[in-house]
Amino acid sequence: MHVQQGDVPVYTVSGANTARPLPDWLARRRKRSLKADPEFQNRIELLQDFSFEEASACVRVSEDNNWIVSTGTYKPQIHVHYLPHLSLSYARHTTSLNIKFSLLSSDASKSLHLQSDRRVELHTLAGLHETIKLPRYGRDLCYDRLATEALIGSVGLGADGYGEVFRFNLEAGRFMQSYRVDVGSDSGSEVGLQGSIWAPAVNSIAIADNTHNLLAFGTSIGSIEFWDPRSRSRIAVLGGQEGEITALDFNDSGLSIATGSSTGVVKLFDMRSPKPLWQKDHGSGFPIKNLTHMTTSSSERKIMSSDKQLIKINEESTGQTWTSIEPIVDLNFTTWVKGTGMILTANEGQAMHAFLIPQLGNAPRWAAHLDSLTEEMASEVTTDNYENYKFLTLPELRSLSMDHLIGKTNLLRPYMHGYFVASKLYEQARLIANPFAFEEERAKRIKEKVEKERSSRIRGNKKVKVNQKLVDKLLKRQEKRATVDVNAGVLGDDRFSRMFEDEEFQIDENSGEFKALNPSTKVDPESSRPTARETTMSDESDEGTDNSSDESDDFEDAPPRKAKGDAVIMRHSALGLKRQAALAKPEAVT
Structure with a gap:
């Protein structure tokens, strides 16, 4: 889902992983096998049924950003998606394949379609409204809003030896006098009514909307003719370009025009100079199919160009590559959702592609949830x-x-x-x-x-309810042996767990038995004041305390026994001293 070219991340939010469609029985089996695939489980379906059975030919977004109209094969059909509902509004079949189409209104209520059988179809919400038969096959379609005319670039030569751009006035409902464009001569060996196989043609048409409204016609001989629709006259010709001119697009100001050739070269011209400001080679050698001027959220100017395999976005001022997208399927048409960072493509394969570039702009309002998803993905650095x-x-x-x-x-x-x-x-x-x-x-x-x-030599720490001093003493002895384990010996033996949890086993440091076995232990002065004799005994036995404790290390794990009388308490053997030290209150031990 995430691809990064340079410093610009590109997110694929819709698209297929395979170029060719699968049979129904194989598709069902593959879907079952993908239940455990994390990529399949995390897939986002941007729009319902945003696909065709075979491939898609063209896609456009309405001016109000509420509708997406797309055409595809096979069978030839038209899909119209209503974006606020993120669903397919309706689908309509046609009798021939669609080459290109234009939206005549701000929504999807009226559209004009150039078909592959020399027909132009006018569609409305109610269905097919009118069909117009063309004299020759069309290559490109454009709509002049000021004159309410459909302009169709055609293949071949007219009676006077010129190429033609047909003008069909939608208000009058009839053809007007065509624009005669110099496209060279037809040098084919077999010339018929429609011309030879390699007949010259007007490949592309562009109009400078909302500015001077000039028309630009790109021809198969590498020339670009500029016409004024008000006087219906040619005002300039830009020739000498390599290959055929396959794509044209004016910028918003109308002062420059971008051109794309059949050799994969994109050029930007100032309308006042015949020399290009810059030129950029796609490198793949395929003809340029689409050119679009774009504006980022930070008011930076970009130019998007696409061919069969690659989408490139270049800086308008310098021509430097800003980012590029290389889908896994062949592209047929590319469009930009204006004011956003989303790019839609019509391509070979069932699913149509949608790419989101956050640095180009935010997601459309009908897909606002993508902004939070891309922010989360950008904050996570994964190396899976x-x-x-x-x-x-x-x-x-x-x-x-x-x-x-x-x-x-x-x-x-x-x-x-x-x-x-x-x-x-x-x-x-x-x-x-x-x-x-x-x-x-x-x-x-x-x-x-x-x-x-x-x-590992750091003293361990273990907190218990009773006899905390005894626990600290045992841990200190373990530290001398360079092994500190709070669950070793008596501390980890379940048989002695009550000794550190039950208050009945609390060692009474003020008892005579405890003082006799631990003469060097200092008792809290508030609870009991030691006598002069006990103080003297404590001073005399300080020197031998460590030796007695060391000698009793071997017996620290021995279980306590019940004392029987004063004779056992006063025994001075090492074994007796150690066993008695482990006792809490002798009369409570069972």
Whole structure:
């Protein structure tokens, strides 16, 4: 769903993964197999039935941005989508294939369609309104709103040896005198009523709406003729272009015009000069099919051009490539939803494509939910599809002397604020830049191992309800043995769990038995004041406290036993002292 060319992200919000349609039985089986596919589960269906059975030929958006009209094959049909409902409003079949069409109204109520059988059809909401038969086959269709005339560029030569642009006045309901355009001579070996196979033609028509309303006709001999519809006269001719002129488009001011040729070259001309301001080659060698002047949300001027395989958006002032889109299917027509960042395409394959470029503009109001989705995707940097790549920022690339490879190889893929570099290339560049990388990595791992062992010597911590001092004492002894485990020995034995939870097992530090076994322990002075004899005994036994505790380490896990009389309490053996220290209140132990 996400493709990034340079610093401009492009999101595919609608489109197919395969170019050719599948049989019904195979499509159902494939759909069942895709139930566990995360890409299929996360797919967004932008519009209901935004597709055709075979392929689509042309697509346009109404001026009020509430309707999308598209034509396709097979069988030849027209689809009209109502955008506020995100659904197909109606579909209508025709008897022949559609070449191009134009919307005559601000909505989809009236449309004019150029068909492949030398007919022009006028459609309304009620259906097919009128059919007009053309003298010769048409190549392009344009509507002059001021004169209410349909202009159709045709193939072949008229009786006077000129190419013709037919004028059909929709108000009068009849053909007017045609525009005679110089398209050369027909040099074909077999010339019939419609001309030879390679007959010259008027390939493209453009009109400067809302400005001077001049007409531009692109011919098969590489010339562009400019006509004034008010006087119906030719005012200028721009010739000497390579290949045929296949696409034309005026900018909003009418002061410049973009041209596309059959060799895949896009040029921008100032209307006051015959020299191009800049020219750009698509590089694929296919004819340019569509040209569109665009304006971003930040009022930057762009020009979108498309051929069979590629969509390019260039800066209008310099011609520098801003971003590009390369769908997996062949393109037939490309249109821009004005005032937004969405691009729609009619293409080979069942599903029609829709691309969203946030830097070009926001999503249309009928697809406003896409803005929040793209923001979330832009904030997340995922490398699921780049497991064999290493992400590096531009300063890191420069430190490895790899910045000269930017834009020249697929081994460097731009993403967010850096680049994904192929792992093999990264390892080789790092080895060349730093031959001692292996030794540094070895020293780093040794340091990590030492730090891990050092952190294991930190005293553990365990909080219990009763006998907290005893727990701290046991953990301190474990620390001396360089192993701290809060669940080892007595602390982890379930048989002694009540010793640290039940208050009945609370050690009474003021009892005579406790003082006899722990003469060096300092008791809280508020609870009991030690006598002079006890203080003397405590001072004399300070020196031997550590030895007695060390000697009793081996017996810290022994279970407590019930004391039997004063003779057991006064026993001075190490075993007796240790076992008695583990007792809480001897009379409560069972």
